Amino acid sequence: MGIVNIGIKPLAAFYLLLIFPLAIMLWFKVPIIGRTLIALVRMTLQLLFVGFYLQVVFDLNSPWLNILWLVVMVTVADFSIARGCDLKPGKFALPLFTALAAGTAIPLLAFVGPLLRRPNIMDAQYVIPIGGMILGNCLRADIIGIKNFYNAIEKSEKVFLHALAQGARLHEAIRPYLRDACQAALLPTVATMGTIGLVALPGMMTGVIMGGADPMTAIKYQIAIMIAIFSGTSITVILAILMTIKSSFTPYGTLDQHAFKGRS
Numbered sequence: 001m002g003i004v005n006i007g008i009k010p011l012a013a014f015y016l017l018l019i020f021p022l023a024i025m026l027w028f029k030v031p032i033i034g035r036t037l038i039a040l041v042r043m044t045l046q047l048l049f050v051g052f053y054l055q056v057v058f059d060l061n062s063p064w065l066n067i068l069w070l071v072v073m074v075t076v077a078d079f080s081i082a083r084g085c086d087l088k089p090g091k092f093a094l095p096l097f098t099a100l101a102a103g104t105a106i107p108l109l110a111f112v113g114p115l116l117r118r119p120n121i122m123d124a125q126y127v128i129p130i131g132g133m134i135l136g137n138c139l140r141a142d143i144i145g146i147k148n149f150y151n152a153i154e155k156s157e158k159v160f161l162h163a164l165a166q167g168a169r170l171h172e173a174i175r176p177y178l179r180d181a182c183q184a185a186l187l188p189t190v191a192t193m194g195t196i197g198l199v200a201l202p203g204m205m206t207g208v209i210m211g212g213a214d215p216m217t218a219i220k221y222q223i224a225i226m227i228a229i230f231s232g233t234s235i236t237v238i239l240a241i242l243m244t245i246k247s248s249f250t251p252y253g254t255l256d257q258h259a260f261k262g263r264s
Contacts, residue, residue, distance in 0.1 A: 003210050054128065063122035070131050074100045077139040084143040085150070086261045087244070095243035096142070103138045103236025104131055107228035115224055133204065133225060134232040137189065141233035142240050145185030149241050150248065152177045153255060164253045170245070173253065178241060185237045189230050196226065 018040070025033050057065055078097045082089045087096075108131045113121050121127075153160050153174070163173040196202055197219075204225045208218035248259045 003212065054124075057128065058124045061120070061124045063120065066122045066124045066127055069128060070104070073132060073135055074104060077135055081139060081142045081146065081240070085146045087146070087248075088259060088261060091247045091259050092244050095247070096240055099236045099239035099243055100135065100138055100142070102239055103232040103234075104135045106235060107134055107232040111224060111228050130225065130228070134228055137229045138232050138236040141185040141189070141237050144188070145181045145237040146240055146244065148184040149174075149177050149181035150255070150260075152180060157255075161254065170249060170253050174245070178238075181241060182234075182237055186230070186233060189226075189233055193226055193230065196222070202226075 022033065022036070024030070025036065053069075057069060074097060077100055078093055079089055081087075081096050081100075082092050108127060109121065111130055112118050112123065112126045116126060118126060160173055160177075164170070192202075197205075202222055205218045205222040208221050209215060213221075248256055250256045
């Protein structure tokens with residue numbers, strides 16, 4: 001039995017459910033009603049566009065077109081991270097792109113290749129949704145990790161400069177901040193893994209079950225995607241921080257304020 005399709009009219013009527021959160025915002029004067037409505041419109045239009053495009057991608061199932069779509073996804077995530085971390089895209093676009101590409105590609109290829117043993121390793125049915133799940137988590141982890149890293153150095157600038165003055169090299173002075181940033185970035189995924197299945201049924205698992213598969217198959221997919229996400233976020237966070245260091249510090253070891261938006 002396949003998944004039940006949703007009609008256009010029932011979906012349009014389902015938007016009436018938004019009366020509750022909007023009424024709460026209005027009653028308590030929460031000042032994000034405008035942003036919420038804009039976000040809802042953007043979500044709808046973006047998903048409709050992606051839906052039409054992916055229909056074409058899935059029908060053609062061209063490896064090159066699938067790779068192109070993944071590159072577009074990584075590029076959009078790249079600029080989102082730069083914007084979210086107040087980094088100037090011109091300086092950091094390439095290192096962030098490289099870190100995201102590595103953190104997404106390694107677990108994705110391992111998932112579709114050795115694990116699923118698909119004859120076409122770039123099969124749109126698998127690489128696009130799985131790549132999107134891995135990339136989305138990498139994006140969130142990168143923003144948390146990078147912001148934590150640079151904010152911590154800025155807040156404890158005297159301690160950091162003292163370490164440099166005592167003879168520590170840059171990679172030695174940043175080590176405690178790098179450790180804390182990695183911990184902050186990876187903890188949400190660790191917490192999710194520790195409670196998964198007990199607190200909530202995750203997206204991959206419910207999607208596979210709704211697609212008609214048995215629960216045990218869905219569980220195996222969920223275990224695999226969580227391992228892929230955790231591996232991908234670990235790779236991309238450490239690479240993103242290490243690869244941005246060259247552009248974010250001066251030759252004297254201090255933070256280069258020109259590398260950050262609104263600080264130069």
